[in-house]
Amino acid sequence: MEPVIVWYLRMSVIYFMAGVMTGVGMLLWPGVSGYYVPVHVHLNLLGFMSMMIYGVGYHILPKFSGRLIYSPVIMKIQFWLANAGLAGMAVSWPFAGRGEYPLSETVLLVSSLLTLISVVLFAFNMLKTVKSV
Numbered sequence: 001m002e003p004v005i006v007w008y009l010r011m012s013v014i015y016f017m018a019g020v021m022t023g024v025g026m027l028l029w030p031g032v033s034g035y036y037v038p039v040h041v042h043l044n045l046l047g048f049m050s051m052m053i054y055g056v057g058y059h060i061l062p063k064f065s066g067r068l069i070y071s072p073v074i075m076k077i078q079f080w081l082a083n084a085g086l087a088g089m090a091v092s093w094p095f096a097g098r099g100e101y102p103l104s105e106t107v108l109l110v111s112s113l114l115t116l117i118s119v120v121l122f123a124f125n126m127l128k129t130v131k132s133v
Ligand code: HEM
Pocket: 019, 020, 021, 023, 024, 026, 027, 033, 037, 040, 041, 044, 045, 048, 049
């Protein structure tokens, strides 16, 4: 398995742990849980689920078409953008939610855009890879 694919899978399960820990934290501290719902949701859905799908998808989907991945370079760039984007979102969201820290809102917006770019890169790479045989 390509090293970057192994890293997609590793990061996925790390985000899974972070996501469920946030969930348990929200149950333990209900007073502030509202600020952490989007962190919890996106660690689980963008971190665990999407990162797992990126890793498994990059490994297996080209094989279904009997092809190699269209761009291994895009696959690597996407890894860094997806992780920088999600980490930025997770760290800035609780601060941005309070509305008192303008810098956190900028970080949230920039990291969301990085995430968006990473999704577009994944879509492009997959669309150029999977073909009917
Ligand atoms: C130990 C495991 C988990 C705990 C303790 C937990 C806890 C919570 C809590 C307290 C909320 C907020 C509920 C509310 O106040 O409305 C929540 C929301 C949510 N959780 Fe989890 N969660 C866990 C695992 C997961 C996992 C694995 C996923 C997804 C793969 C997930 C997805 C969501 C989603 C999407 C919401 C938002 C639901 C909505 O829009 O109202 N959670 N969770």
